[in-house]
Amino acid sequence: MKKIFFTIAIILCLASLPNKSHAQDKDGIKVVLADSSSQFGFTLDAMTVINNKCYGCHSPNARGDKSKKALMWIELQTMDDVDLIAKLDEIVEVMEEGSMPPAKMIEKYPGMKMTDEEVEILKSWSESLLSAMMDE
Numbered sequence: 667m668k669k670i671f672f673t674i675a676i677i678l679c680l681a682s683l684p685n686k687s688h689a690q691d692k693d694g695i696k697v698v699l700a701d702s703s704s705q706f707g708f709t710l711d712a713m714t715v716i717n718n719k720c721y722g723c724h725s726p727n728a729r730g731d732k733s734k735k736a737l738m739w740i741e742l743q744t745m746d747d748v749d750l751i752a753k754l755d756e757i758v759e760v761m762e763e764g765s766m767p768p769a770k771m772i773e774k775y776p777g778m779k780m781t782d783e784e785v786e787i788l789k790s791w792s793e794s795l796l797s798a799m800m801d802e
């Protein structure tokens with residue numbers, strides 16, 4: 667596989683923190699090196715797609731409760747394996763169905779439509795994590 671698997675974890679930009687130094691991280695994503703024993707990580711490619719196409723709705727600062735309940739990227743890294751596997755499966759599923767971002771969003775903002783490449787990136791990111799976890 668040509669993509670190097672960076673062990674990076676994502677942490678949320680805590681806009682809610684009363685700390686002004688976080689203010690410039692408006693995109694809401696920070697990259698940190700995770701401890702190397704951790705299985706979980708985001709590839710840079712996956713992070714870019716998530717940030718551009720998914721994070722706005724599936725993050726603590728999102729407006730809707732439904733999307734937050736359905737998936738929170740920053741929670742993946744602390745989930746136990748069973749829950750993480752279920753979430754990753756759902757991500758693969760919505761990629762295969764083409765159901766995310768929701769059609770309504772794409773109607774309004776056609777630029778939010780996933781390209782084939784982006785679908786592939788998120789799918790293979792989820793699938794390689796899944797198979798790594800199954801191998802354990």
Ligand code: HEC
Binds near residue numbers: 719722723737760766
């Ligand atoms: C415009 C907001 C929005 C964007 C952008 C968005 N989602 Fe969602 N997502 C939702 C909502 C709302 C739900 C809850 C759906 C429901 O309950 O019907 C959801 C649910 C999900 C679920 C749970 C499965 C399901 O169908 O309920 C997954 C997985 C998911 N989204 C992945 C993604 C991924 C991956 C992206 C980026 C490619 C993305 N979402 C982008 C709003 C969004």
